[in-house]
Amino acid sequence: MTRAVLSIGSNVGDSLAHLRSVVDALGDRLVSASAVYSSEPWGGVEQQDFLNAILIVDDAARGPWEWLDFARACETAADRVRVQRWGPRSLDVDIVVCDHVSSDDPELLLPHPRAHERAFVLVPWLDVDPAATLEVDGTARPVTEWLAALGADERAGVRRTDMTLDTPESA
Numbered sequence: 001m002t003r004a005v006l007s008i009g010s011n012v013g014d015s016l017a018h019l020r021s022v023v024d025a026l027g028d029r030l031v032s033a034s035a036v037y038s039s040e041p042w043g044g045v046e047q048q049d050f051l052n053a054i055l056i057v058d059d060a061a062r063g064p065w066e067w068l069d070f071a072r073a074c075e076t077a078a079d080r081v082r083v084q085r086w087g088p089r090s091l092d093v094d095i096v097v098c099d100h101v102s103s104d105d106p107e108l109l110l111p112h113p114r115a116h117e118r119a120f121v122l123v124p125w126l127d128v129d130p131a132a133t134l135e136v137d138g139t140a141r142p143v144t145e146w147l148a149a150l151g152a153d154e155r156a157g158v159r160r161t162d163m164t165l166d167t168p169e170s171a
């Protein structure tokens with residue numbers, strides 16, 4: 001079993017459709033999906049708000065590198081163009097954690113080194129796994145604690161919407 005937590009986000013084009021395209025590509029490898037959240041841009045670049053969600057995925061045949069290939073393929077299919085770090089994008093798929101794998105390869109950092117700083121990751125993650133824990137610099141803490149450590153403004157910038165990731169294919 002290889003279980004991973006994917007963070008998906010978009011603020012260019014039909015963002016909901018871009019997020020749903022990941023759900024369609026996963027098929028029965030999707031275990032659960034959070035609600036869709038609207039979130040203020042993280043990282044200091046002035047741009048439109050994002051739509052964000054978290055997916056729990058599972059596939060015995062895929063390890064972390066295969067999940068990275070999957071992430072890149074989804075981004076390419078959404079015509080993702082890399083212009084500016086932390087800037088606008090049609091689709092971003094990040095691997096937050098994959099089983100208990102640690103990696104310091106810059107091409108695949110696990111757990112994702114900035115996940116604990118991002119309410120747009122932590123809030124939807126708690127939707128699908130309220131008991132989730134996240135290791136940062138060797139210290140595992142509940143995601144609830146990482147979230148509490150963020151500023152109130154940061155948390156308030158992530159708002160649940162009534163959009164869902166359900167698609168005809170995923171029904």
Ligand SMILES: Nc1ncnc2c1ncn2[C@@H]1O[C@H](COP(=O)(O)O)[C@@H](O)[C@H]1O
Binds near residue numbers: 068093094110
């Ligand atoms: N955990 C990771 N998930 C996705 N991409 C990762 C991870 N660790 C390193 N990377 C590398 O980051 C860039 C892509 O960055 P984005 O702007 O988030 O698309 C790529 O080189 C990945 O190999």
Ligand SMILES: Nc1nc2c(c(=O)[nH]1)N=C(COP(=O)(O)OP(=O)(O)O)CN2
Binds near residue numbers: 043051085086120
């Ligand atoms: N609210 C919000 N802000 C964002 C979002 C996002 O999805 N939602 N993605 C970003 C892109 O970050 P990226 O994945 O390129 O950064 P990383 O390489 O540090 O993960 C930058 N800022």
